[in-house]
Amino acid sequence: MKLVQESIEGSCSILLLTTEGIYASRDKYGRTPIVIGKKNGSYAVAMDTCAFPNLEYEIEHYLGPGEITLVKPEGYQTVAPAGDKLKICTFLWIYYGYPASSYEGINSEVVRNRNGRLLAKNDDVVIDSVSGIPDSGVGHALGYAHEAKVPYTRSFVKYTPTWSRSFMPQHQKKRDLIASMKLIPVKELIDGKKLLYCDDSVVRGTQLRDIISRLYNCGAEEIHMRLACPPLVYTCKYLNFSRSRNEMDLAARREISKLEGGVCKNLEAYTDSSSECYKKMVNNIREGLGLTTLKYQDLKSMLDAVGLPHENLCTYCWDGKE
Numbered sequence: 001m002k003l004v005q006e007s008i009e010g011s012c013s014i015l016l017l018t019t020e021g022i023y024a025s026r027d028k029y030g031r032t033p034i035v036i037g038k039k040n041g042s043y044a045v046a047m048d049t050c051a052f053p054n055l056e057y058e059i060e061h062y063l064g065p066g067e068i069t070l071v072k073p074e075g076y077q078t079v080a081p082a083g084d085k086l087k088i089c090t091f092l093w094i095y096y097g098y099p100a101s102s103y104e105g106i107n108s109e110v111v112r113n114r115n116g117r118l119l120a121k122n123d124d125v126v127i128d129s130v131s132g133i134p135d136s137g138v139g140h141a142l143g144y145a146h147e148a149k150v151p152y153t154r155s156f157v158k159y160t161p162t163w164s165r166s167f168m169p170q171h172q173k174k175r176d177l178i179a180s181m182k183l184i185p186v187k188e189l190i191d192g193k194k195l196l197y198c199d200d201s202v203v204r205g206t207q208l209r210d211i212i213s214r215l216y217n218c219g220a221e222e223i224h225m226r227l228a229c230p231p232l233v234y235t236c237k238y239l240n241f242s243r244s245r246n247e248m249d250l251a252a253r254r255e256i257s258k259l260e261g262g263v264c265k266n267l268e269a270y271t272d273s274s275s276e277c278y279k280k281m282v283n284n285i286r287e288g289l290g291l292t293t294l295k296y297q298d299l300k301s302m303l304d305a306v307g308l309p310h311e312n313l314c315t316y317c318w319d320g321k322e
């Protein structure tokens with residue numbers, strides 16, 4: 001298992017059931033988590049700590065990067081110690097982690113609230129209400145609303161019972177259809193209003209464009225969008241993350257290519273939120289989406305919201321740094 005983890009470049013958590021017990025092996029840089037839970041002398045292993053409370057397990061041990069642990073009914077022992085380099089996926093807290101889960105001991109909903117507060121701190125936009133694009137935008141939007149002292153409304157509600165997670169189907173058209181069918185606008189909360197929405201990120205921008213046109217159709221006067229992370233400039237090469245596999249599908253990449261005359265160059269400048277290139281790119285994305293204003297969270301504030309040392313967090317999606 002150690003050899004496998006050393007050979008794999010991305011993340012692959014392994015659980016191996018043997019007659020001795022369960023071997024749990026976390027990837028070399030801990031991009032995805034593994035945690036051991038305990039109740040009355042029995043043990044469980046999961047990626048998400050939200051699996052534990054309703055089964056009456058308590059969090060017992062977060063495996064470190066590259067750690068291999070043997071879990072038996074009577075206890076657990078580390079058979080390969082953790083390495084010293086951690087690069088956990090920041091997107092766990094920003095987007096795909098479950099609100100009731102903690103990673104490295106840090107709860108994802110608490111991070112989203114903190115991130116939303118930081119987004120609101122330097123914002124002076126005048127609005128009637130704040131809403132989150134369900135589900136992953138909600139925690140950020142609640143934090144924003146509390147900090148800005150503006151009412152939080154559920155102007156878009158999510159109907160989930162028959163729809164699975166929209167990033168799971170491999171076909172983009174099916175993903176878009178599911179995403180769109182799940183969200184139902186509440187006209188009474190939208191008509192004639194200046195609205196601010198928080199969402200986790202913009203990948204291709206198609207879903208967001210659809211949401212924005214539906215909001216204008218319901219009579220929205222102004223639509224301001226605040227995103228919980230910086231523009232996505234690179235696709236993930238570590239996880240089997242199917243939101244976008246092609247870099248040129250990314251909304252930011254498409255704008256960079258247009259601004260650079262058909263080629264994607266000077267990428268570093270576009271990841272610096274103080275540069276003119278970055279400002280032009282964001283403004284073009286805003287125009288393309290038909291938004292009144294658009295702001296992305298800056299990298300430092302997002303990492304501060306998570307609260308781990310910055311060098312322990314993977315930021316490849318945003319800055320291309322390994």
Ligand code: SF4
Nearest residue numbers: 089090236314316317
């Ligand atoms: S590249 Fe992005 S999605 Fe992939 S592990 Fe790093 S932060 Fe997570």
